[in-house]
Amino acid sequence: MSGQRDDDNWAKPVERLEIGAVPEGAKGQTVQGRKLTGPLQGFGQMWQKTYQVRIDGKNPEEIIAVWKSSYGRFWPKTNRFYAPIAGIKPGEVGLITGKSGPVKLSTGVMVLYADDRSFTYMTPEGHPFAGWITFSAHEQADHSMAQVSALIRSNDPIYEAGFMAYGNRAEDKMWQHTLRELARHLGSPHEPTSDRVKVDKKRVWRNFGNIRHNAMLTGLFRRKAH
């Protein structure tokens, strides 16, 4: 029977997300009570995206320790990540404010997995993407590589349209920016590389109804109501 040496690295099973105290400036309504969505629960075409940057003079554990402790610091200024109070640990929920194209968005992620060399976020219903994003580091020859690897599909038809129009490029820019900032912070001048593969060109029409959870629309209606 398969082993269990990684019990503490995975989040415990959860039916719906529960967020604790919401930091000032963040919004939790589009995360509280939502289910998690993997790549199989989304709507759009499935993509595997990999971004990497070379980092000199640091081992993978050192890179991941810095990345976990200062995660939001490496993001573009247009987006903000509110880290869980307990830190990047399995089962913890982080909140996000930012933009999906021209529209404001509040959403979040749950830490699905975390160890000394990687951590993974999984998205809730209503997030632009269904799937997970893994942040990792590994040795390669005489240096280390920091990597962002996303296995995602847009969550509903509106996000899919946005993804085709601008989201694909915007996401590339976001993670390239993140890796560039991480590398600079760690004293490496190297530029990130990116690679994207369309894993599944089919759209999942049975998940069309995901649109009812769309965090962008939810926020828009809430702002109009006030």
Add this chain to the structure above:
Amino acid sequence: MPEANVEMSVRDAAPTVRIIDISGEVTAFADSVLSEAFAKASAGEARAVVFNFVGMEYMNSGGIGLLVTTLIRANRNHQQMRAFGLSPHYREILSLTRLDEAIRIYDDEAAAVAGA
């Protein structure tokens, strides 16, 4: 890139069912090993590919991602993907990641092969 610490072998379980026996660690580095095993297992008249996780020592989120991309390939071939030998811990993980909505999970090999 570190080398994969995993071995996978393919065997026939029934005329249209093949089993992939996994031994070692299922991480993102197992990509080429898994792709090769799945190509062999899904060739010809196979209607179902069964993953035997009894010998799996460890799986991380990269490994879960590999299962998703393999599942997409199976769906493209109109083949079922099944699994057995998962510990309660990894069953929980497949439930948490909602992979159990697409991969049929059984208690043992006989049940996994039956009816495929």
